[in-house]
Amino acid sequence: MSSRDVTSAQLLERLGRYHPKVIDLSLERVERLLNALDRPQDKLPPVIHIAGTNGKGSVTAMMRAMLEAAGLRVHVYTSPHLVRFHERIRVAGEIISEDALVQVLGDCERANDGQPITFFEITTAAAFLAFARTPADVCLLETGLGGRLDATNMVASPALTVITPISMDHEQYLGGDLASIAAEKAGILKAGIPCVVARQEPEAAAVIATHAEELGCPLWRQVDDFGAMAENGVMYWEGDEMLRLPIPSLPGPHQIDNAAVAVAAIRLMPLDVQVHHIGQGLTRIDWPGRLQRLEGQAPEGWEIWLDAGHNPGAAQVLVAQAESWRDRPLHVVAGMLNTRDPRPFVGPVGRQAASLRAITFHHPDSLPAAAIAQAARDEGLQAAEFATWRDALTDILAKEQPGRVLICGSVALVGEVLRDLER
Template identity: 45%
Template sequence: MSEPPIRGDGARSANPDLDRLLVEAQRLHPKKIDLTLDRLRRVLTELGNPEASLPPVFHVAGTNGKGSVSAFLRASLEAGGKSVHVYTSPHLVRFNERVRLGGTLVEDAALMSALSRVMEANGGRPLTFFELTTAAAFLEFARVPADALILEVGLGGRFDATNMVAPAGTAACGLTHISLDHQQFLGDNLVDIAAEKAGIAKAGVPLIAAHHSAPLMHRIAQAADEAGATYLPRGNLWDATFSRNGIDYRDRHGELRLSAPALKGRHQHENAGLAAAMLRHQDKIAVPDSALRAGPRWASWPARLQQLTEGTLIAPLPDGVTVTLDGGHNPGAGAAIGQYLKRRRTRGQRQPVTLIVGMVEGKDVPGFLQQVAPHADRLIAVPITGHVHESPDRIRDVASSLGLTAETAADVTAALSHAGAEGPPRDIMVCGSLYLAGEMLDANGTPPN
């Protein structure tokens, strides 16, 4: 009998012992998301409050760009010789990707030990999967010494499990771009969403923010003031200008020429600038200017305009076919993908573009496709194996209404083979879901490491 499709993160493992724990953890609460900190606060107290023994924390919230800003922070800190823990979600292929200890993904044995400790302390009471796994991550981050910890918010900010970290242990908070997503939990307008995400603001801690519209800036400033945080939006006390050759960054400390980001897309220049501002406006860990300059060039973050050049699925494709993978799944992310495709064409790369798109249930299919469709010629809609997803037929129909030639395929592997057979030169963009991106990387034999 086949497994039912997964609603939520779909955390499984090839290790049967770890897989058993992950499945058991997902059964402790009937909901994937239930925003409150009371349950986690109780469990952390039972565990001896590991969140109070963490390295200096860099806390990152926002709708799009959280993972990329985290990658730039990590690259800059490591370029300065620092040991860095990182907590991100969701994973692409292996759950272990979420917990990076000093540059290495957490081992199964350590992860199982931490999960077991949390489950024992919880005593079978309701606890969401993200709350439980965040508590387990805190145990590992407190156990293994490091110079810094980068925490990516899971959803929202104010009631996110990562927001249990204390102000005294936080070096800086960062707020990336904000757009519509998860409205059923965060509100149905951008001002409400901004308030929830700005809820990571902490007393005495700088809140460094990307540029936002005036209404959002007003609400973020209000949240920062209520928390006793210093609000530092781009364009006020820090700013950055971008070119193909790098980033000209400036603040009250002076000016820096940062290297051009290794991550593709114009929006990555903004994410790199935000990461630099977070590091420049904190005083818990010294980061030399040389590391800030070099960091953007060394950042790596899979499934963010990631060009795949090798692997099981890529090898059979004819020369002249390029494959790019992006986990973007909301209108804001779609705009970044669309801008990337537009800039490729304006630079003379006018080969046909085929989109391979799969999206999980409940996502804004029209809003996402409206951003990417003007820059593509064809779309192949696919399911997302093992997850509750939007119907490929619906995705195809929306694409057709936007003027694209559209069809469906059985899965991403079949879609890629079909798109490649259309012949070079051709650009293929696989997008619409991080879970689809993970399926692609797994099938290609190129999981994150």
């Protein structure tokens, strides 16, 4: 079958069948495949490798915006996607084309030769292949899960590493306490390569510092070495010097911290990015699904917002945002995957809301609305149950006074909303 006879969707579905029966976090499978592909990960432009629990997508989007404002060609690898898989792979500034995606996926399938490999591993190899075949000035690689044994960690010599805030997430794979999770994230550190470290809980900061000392990695730490504050519509960043910059275009007070990390990373790279490029980038950030307002979708007096946050750290961010939304009632629509305990998310977020509606969405791993509602009740909250996000929204608009609706709890849910609205 030629590449013209198959779509990327068909190929992606087929690649999922090679998934191992038992997932052991390991780099052996992806290393075997990359060797068969002549090691494309060694043929990339300078790499900034980003790990963390919260904010890594926002920080990556900010860095991309700054670099592209300077006229640089930027490869970007992120996951998961919202609407189409193609979003995960940006080749020299453009989302990968269907033809190019089919080509690299097909090449990876042939090189894998039917052997067990995870979906993320083989699609990461495809991204490396796409990046190696197109010239660019810099490559931004976001880890998928953890860091130490993440497929993106096959890049042996990044130019810079970045660790965004770490919180409890994916405990079944990364460990049951913050120190264990931080050790996995710190696995992206490389000997002698500098690392920008976002504000961390003390346990996580200690683990990162220990790993860095063992490897001789210079750390540039938020609070200790750089930081930012917003005042009167201006962001003041202080590190190697004081910069006066625009407020980031992504909403939410937490984005000031994310922007501080992104600016620090750009300042450490030996690239021709001037202060005005950084400022331009901060006003042009493209990162859908993160406190995204749905324009033109709400009746008069209403606002509808989406956020893909789903873990305790994301809950803290949404609680902080809700504090600035006291001018009108907030109604939360929550849908989550069954891989997560909903209580640490639904509890804090639900306590900020005038009402909470739990939903099931169209994903094989969607947590039933009844389970989310029960988790809310366990937290002392009331929650209604609905079959879809549209049903929940219709109920809110019919019964409540004008206010804000926040649809949140899963990247997959936000992607479903955006896909539904495209139809």
